[in-house]
Amino acid sequence: MNTQHLQTVKLTGQHFISGQWIGNNDRDIFSSHNPVLNQKLKWKFFEATAKDIDLATQSATDAFQSYRNTTPAQRADFLDAIATELNSDIAIIVAVAQIETGLPIARLQGETARTCNQLKLFAQHLRNPTEPRYMDKADPNRTPAPKPESRLGYIPLGPVVVFGASNFPLAFSAAGGDTASALAAGCSVIVKSHPAHPATTELVGKAISRAIESCSIAPGVFSVLQSSLPDIAASLVTNDKVAAVGFTGSLKVGRILADLCAARETPIPFFGELGSVNPQFILPNILEKDAESLAISQVQSLMMGHGQFCTSPGVLISLSSQGLERYKATLSEEISQQASAPMLSNGIAKTYQQQIERLEKHSGMTVVGRGISPEQPHHTQPIIFSTSAECFNQNPQIRDEIFGPSAIIVECSDINKMQSVINKLEGQLCASIHGFESDFEQLQELIRSISYKVGRIIFNQMPTGVEVCYSMNHGGPYPASTNVQSTSVGVSAIKRFLRPICYQNSPTYLLPADLQDSFSNLIVK
Known part of the structure; x- marks a missing residue:
């Protein structure tokens, strides 16, 4: 598909919010750019507004109320469906990504495969969890005070903002590792598209929208906001409905956003990958x-x-x-x-x-x-x-x-x-x-x-490349990561968007499935 034919690809230039593409001609617009030819592309995108942020965060909050109650199997089916839809559009996604980034077709095909594989990996993990859950038996005869029964579980944080990365238009962007792990955890996701590849993000968003529909998931579980303006990023991370942020980018921008997250009335975790010289x-x-x-x-x-x-x-x-x-x-x-x-x-x-x-x-x-x-x-x-x-x-x-x-x-x-x-x-x-x-x-x-x-x-191996697997850790001390205990790649990335909760003397019917007596990984102490 050559450049001239790519210009005929139909894009809305809009934002995907609550299952709909919205945006109109009374807004400011920006264009993506061909870095090889050093030319603006003809595709136009509407700048997100404060109203769009309010709509997207409210939609994500509403969707979270139902999505957090989905079973691991339902979330696994959803992630598999996203991978299937991405594969069905792989030719056009790769072609558009190539013209927006200048990256080789083979590299982008490999990156699309990685994106789909990590979605499938999280789906596999949800169906066959490996993490233990712990229960401490009650001891009513213990003195001087009886010991209650307690069980340690995990619940999703809430709506997560994910920032697309410039150097990975697929694997670290709209359907990339942050989005996949947040959705696997049971969180809704708002993607702030990177202004270098908004057309790629829209195409990926369309694939995800079809998966939402086919799996009957609440439409607000995934949103896309297009913008080239720094103020939009700041408004997103300071919105009181946002529970966490995933970011891959420069130290300068990442530190600004991290500080904004920390300065909120209710601070939220900022999971940022901000740079590394990989000695x-x-x-x-x-x-x-x-x-x-x-x-x-x-x-x-x-x-x-x-x-x-x-x-x-x-x-x-x-x-x-x-x-x-x-x-x-x-x-x-x-x-x-x-x-x-x-x-x-x-x-x-x-x-x-x-x-x-x-x-x-x-x-x-x-x-x-x-x-x-x-x-x-x-x-x-x-x-x-x-x-x-x-x-x-x-x-x-x-x-x-x-x-x-x-x-x-x-x-x-x-x-x-x-x-x-x-x-x-x-x-x-x-x-x-x-x-x-x-x-x-x-x-x-x-x-x-x-x-x-x-x-x-x-x-005895060069560092370029990261295997998406159970044992991978892609993080490190600051500034490689803003949270030294987390990873942005691999199954453990899901832990970023979960928090621990202890159920003490809980009725059995109120316990989640992974804390029931029948759960295979329940360890009783």
Whole structure:
């Protein structure tokens, strides 16, 4: 499907609220953008208003009253139905996402499959729960006071606002992990579409609307609001009907929204993923043997999505050695063959260019290698720097995430310097350690130190990519995540949108199914 044909795709440009697409021509409008051609698209979208927020939050609140009472099996059927509807529209969704983001078709097809698979994973979990539930038996004869019977369960928080992510128009947006886990928990969802891909979001919203209808779910369980205005985001998270927020994006915007959530009269949880440099620790012995192959793998990982993965490796930490010099030489050669390219939006590209210019002017930074020179002003050039551990430790701005195809090698004179770099790192989504078994045995304390800085520690593998599964943790200490105890990927992501509740001396008929005596995972104490 070419660009000209895509322009004929019928879109309302409206908001999906309470089962209807609403919006009219007396509103402000905005357009999505083709980042490859650096041109506005002809699709127009209505800016959400305060009235739309009131309608969406009230509709989500009303729907929550019934949706929270659905059985796990009913919610599982709903999630499976969403996956089915997305698959039925996969060709048009992928084509539109490609023109709005510039991401390759194969990447977007894979991302759509991941989106559907994580919906199905939550459905599977609802049908076959693995989490235990606890009951303490009553002991009326205990002294000095009788012991009551108690059972610990979980209930959904309420309406959840989900913000679409710029770099994942499907897997972290309208039907992505935050939406899937919130719906699985029994929460209603209001999606604030990312302004970089509103057409993609509308198409996904239409697929979800069909699943709502086919499963006879309350229509307000899912809403979409389109907007390019920061004020709309602020109004959403401060609305008193919203119970929680899921966000993937920049530290700057995420911190603003997190502070607004905390400053409310009734504060609410803000589950934000705000940035990570995903450090790579290259231990001495493996570098001496495999410097060239490691460098090639490093560049391949760095260039995935033109450096716009949340797990892109942005900092490479190693001891000074001949092996490191060979590693740098291969990095320079490999990066010189990488093309400059557009990014997901002009705003992202401009920020990247500004950050790179600052590093180039820094006296403690050396350019190891650059990619092919940009052909267009909105293209960004891959680049790799090197610096000393001392410079890295003394300059906080060097440690900031650069969202794009760049990395910094941090050269350490000894293991103590490497430990000092670890101490200076902020919280990260993940870190990789490249080495031999002998390295791991000798540097166990160093590895333990790394584990306290990350949500996932990886051995002898590049970090790009996150497996959606039961054991995954995609979070970490701040600013990787605003809640160090949570994950945004994997089955445990559902816990973000549930809260514990203890039933003491409750009549059996009032207990939820997973606290009944017949529940297979009920553990009696």
